[in-house]
Amino acid sequence: MLVVLEKGTTEEGVQAIVRIIEKRGYTARPIPGGDRVSIGILHNKGSVDAAHFLGLDGVKEVIPVTKPYKLVSREFQRENTQVKIGDAVFGDGTMPVIAGPCAVESLEQVLSIARSVKKAGALLFRGGAFKPRTSPYSFQGLGEQGLKFLSTVREETGLPVVTEVMDVENFDLVEAYVDVIQIGTRNMQNFSLLRRAGRSKRPVILKRGMSAMLQEWLMAAEYIMEEGNSNVILCERGIRTFVRHSRNTLDLSVVPAAKKESHLPIIVDPSHAAGVRDQVIPLAYASAALGADGQMIEVHNKPEEALSDGAQSLYPDQFTAVMKKMNAIRSIIATANGNNE
Amino acid sequence: MLVVLEKGTTEEGVQAIVRIIEKRGYTARPIPGGDRVSIGILHNKGSVDAAHFLGLDGVKEVIPVTKPYKLVSREFQRENTQVKIGDAVFGDGTMPVIAGPCAVESLEQVLSIARSVKKAGALLFRGGAFKPRTSPYSFQGLGEQGLKFLSTVREETGLPVVTEVMDVENFDLVEAYVDVIQIGTRNMQNFSLLRRAGRSKRPVILKRGMSAMLQEWLMAAEYIMEEGNSNVILCERGIRTFVRHSRNTLDLSVVPAAKKESHLPIIVDPSHAAGVRDQVIPLAYASAALGADGQMIEVHNKPEEALSDGAQSLYPDQFTAVMKKMNAIRSIIATANGNNE
Amino acid sequence: MLVVLEKGTTEEGVQAIVRIIEKRGYTARPIPGGDRVSIGILHNKGSVDAAHFLGLDGVKEVIPVTKPYKLVSREFQRENTQVKIGDAVFGDGTMPVIAGPCAVESLEQVLSIARSVKKAGALLFRGGAFKPRTSPYSFQGLGEQGLKFLSTVREETGLPVVTEVMDVENFDLVEAYVDVIQIGTRNMQNFSLLRRAGRSKRPVILKRGMSAMLQEWLMAAEYIMEEGNSNVILCERGIRTFVRHSRNTLDLSVVPAAKKESHLPIIVDPSHAAGVRDQVIPLAYASAALGADGQMIEVHNKPEEALSDGAQSLYPDQFTAVMKKMNAIRSIIATANGNNE
């Protein structure tokens, strides 16, 4: 942390701020510059809150130098974390694909979709049993019945299943039925839920909040890891911007940026970002080429009758074609990535 | 809902889409235009999900016409909702002020601040006992001990107390100690928490999510009202934008916009938006002049030693001066507002 | 400028970066920290481009410490710049109001509006003769004819007139007719136009770009001042955000933030930010209370027939009422502001 002082701060002014810093248990080291003094804050464990010093008399700016996270940081662990689930490994340079409908609607539906996505090469199945919906009047998911259908999918197809958990109350229930827990974008900073996920034995997919900075997202992962669960997979799903031609703006830059900061695997969900099928396909190719550690893609057997997000779901045939192209892209990129890291 | 078709869609194409709409139980009425056909969707109860029709062959765009909310809507209830708490009324044209520190730190601290803000004219006291923090290593609040201190504040000063509840697990506890429940910005779409708040007897302050559209915010309030609690107060606290000169961008336009759409009272929290004291004061004046139904302002007796958000807290003397100016502004504006509505 | 190195950078690594910095003519001073080294860059004239050092081997981050602007900076000139135009002074604590229609449509129109806004207390008249329009098919303004009408307004009413200049080609023409030159939001970084304005004798109103950071805006003003024109007035007019309930998001925080960084006066245009009349009025009150150095408000005698932006124009009667309230607010705030600065 660097506390930059106003030009012309007197020596007493500098000392007053030094005292305030040291009162908080840190070491303060004044750094005289050309026309102003800065004070470095040293020997801090964890992060220092800039807000402590902003607004003090004579303080112009407070500049954080080190990052506040630890366990998630690549400085803490240089090698990629690899999360293994069934036949999938997230973080080893391959790109496992998780596919399935937005919401579980019926046993026939999920079985039909699961069989076709498995055939196309998906390694995990997704489907929502509890759905976070903007409106209380929208379809909220089948609940435990949906979880049972997901279990049946696993038994019948062998695919591990992923579903979202929306609250601590239902966590035990969801954990009992599925292989991977998803924390949704609206809950990225639901700290109680993050802590509960940290005490789970299940791997966790942590979606990025709609307006989360990379650092906030990694701090959310830190909440999970700090409780003992290190099987965290980050999932970029689009951020909120001024743009209106897509539902959200898929922020692909965050993939290399996250890999630089953190050892955790990061996957991409092009379906929720785009919101329309025409954009999902090219964004899936782009994410494959980018070097994402996996993808999550919505597939529905009858998108035009889907209870939720039909417009962004691929038809099974489209998904099969997309998987083929993505695998081909991936085989080219594999080496390229090796060069980058 | 208006489904706009591509130019040159054939009569059969139109009929195919009409059939899909009617299969979902709606009435479809084609509206031939100059060079293209649109289809109106009628007789829908609740809202229609645009995603059902977007992406269908021949569909160019789907345009929602009516708003998806009901109970919160001014069309549903024309008169302002008035929420009465102690001596404060939110929604009757006055501007009650809620003041206090970001976090409860000690009994002395809260008592000292409460006495001075009461003297300055604040009608409610705020203080966090459970703090949502980006980092798991930051101060997380005193928990139940903090709630007890808040109770003592009420006993000693008579001021009703407001605190944030972060999860359903602690809801009963918080509800037992405080007068007003606050749902924080990160939990605006924590639907389980909203539902629980809807079953509470306490008034609820619902902060706007950092990237929430007005409509999403009103839908979150709808979750609370739909469970039976109609004492909901909206609180604007800044949105996330590209801007770096303030922590968030206070969106004052949302106050008149929300009042137009909804009968619920809407207050402003200039402290969290600004993040620095120098901006809090002018934004507080601005919010008073704008016609906000209340304000929530952070005050700390020793901001430079605060455990959380010291930089944005006013000194008690500043707060007293600010209250005086705000009351004067308010007396001018009262009439102006009468003209507007 | 602080160049922060990766943890574990060797002494040779540090020296390699020192050499690169010194090759560019700067002085490099390594600052060993707890677990990593940073290098301060000293004796730089003007600003140092972070991009020179970002991306070098071993460099983790580059943190600018000093601001890149000079002439516009409050560190360079502590007292407020006061821009005097007719009876108005921008920057002396008063709040002169510029009023008029979006576009000059006819002589009758501008004369009628000018007379009524003058009577209500406006000190300058505005009207567009050259209109920047998103579409080439929209009304583009009356051009020189419009400028002549503005001249007539000045002769008839004594009000100085303000109009936008869109390009260097028309600058001489516009300069010949009007008292104040406005540079619009889309041209905030049209550097040739800024330089031309810097060589003008006319005061310049520089609107903020729709997605301009404060620093970029001040740098645009620096372009004007650097050519010799120090009569620059900043004008906040709303930024582009994800929000859809208003045309743009009026960023009132930028007013105190700009005043802190710069000595230039800063005014607010609530009309373009809001886009609808219902929001313009409360935002005008808010801007008055905030301490803005002036306001620019659209008024039209027949908003429902306006050729441009009718929805955001006030009726003359509304404007008169708004002026009265704003003056009252202002008289309260005057003292408050004195306290703040």
Add this chain to the structure above:
Amino acid sequence: MLVVLEKGTTEEGVQAIVRIIEKRGYTARPIPGGDRVSIGILHNKGSVDAAHFLGLDGVKEVIPVTKPYKLVSREFQRENTQVKIGDAVFGDGTMPVIAGPCAVESLEQVLSIARSVKKAGALLFRGGAFKPRTSPYSFQGLGEQGLKFLSTVREETGLPVVTEVMDVENFDLVEAYVDVIQIGTRNMQNFSLLRRAGRSKRPVILKRGMSAMLQEWLMAAEYIMEEGNSNVILCERGIRTFVRHSRNTLDLSVVPAAKKESHLPIIVDPSHAAGVRDQVIPLAYASAALGADGQMIEVHNKPEEALSDGAQSLYPDQFTAVMKKMNAIRSIIATANGNNE
């Protein structure tokens, strides 16, 4: 255009609005709905300005139905526009790459870079002679001398050259030296410059404004086409968002969205979006896989000594490796794209 009325608007209220619409020369057709009336506006040539009707008594919302652009629209021309420059064709399914340094610094520099990028497969050379810089104190480019160096590059290597033109004053000069005119992000709505470009015989690369909606960008292209120049190439270069891990957020969704709306080719500039080399490479792969009609990539022979944007420039060897991978990706995608359109 659909004018949606408030619930409970009387028949006279409806007729009053009908009269206002017809006074402007349009046909108004009331459409009674379940609980409110809407009025369709028909027989409009060009677009109708929503602002005319927003804010009228009884009007709740104004919803545009048709798009305002014509010449750029895919409804106007179904086949892709193909822009041919030297050996490159933009818009035929191939992906020509434009490469070179941010700024022209010396003849040796540009010749050295041009030779290596040509060898790697680039089909055009780029380099800035006039540089738009946020600060008046930053390097502004070599001006005409730089243009001469670009000419020499073309003579020596046979590569057509691209450079940015910043104003109408220098347009003739730039046009005389280079093959392709670039309009930069800050000038996307410099309408005088767009019109001048529309009267040029040179193809134009139109970069997207930092906060431009797709529709505004297409309208900017409409300005160029309307003057007679149909050789317009759109270039996505990142938008401004709240994100801080990259300079801008590359909005890849805009590529399929623009192709749907318009027949114009659209290319991607990953260098300016990312701002750091580590992100440029994966984003270049992503853009190739996405189906972009071309790319513009910065390459510098000595990035660590570059006068501008060194951090985002690839080393020549990196560029060669990237080209190889991109071509391989492209050969896979070619067929995929055929399926999509």
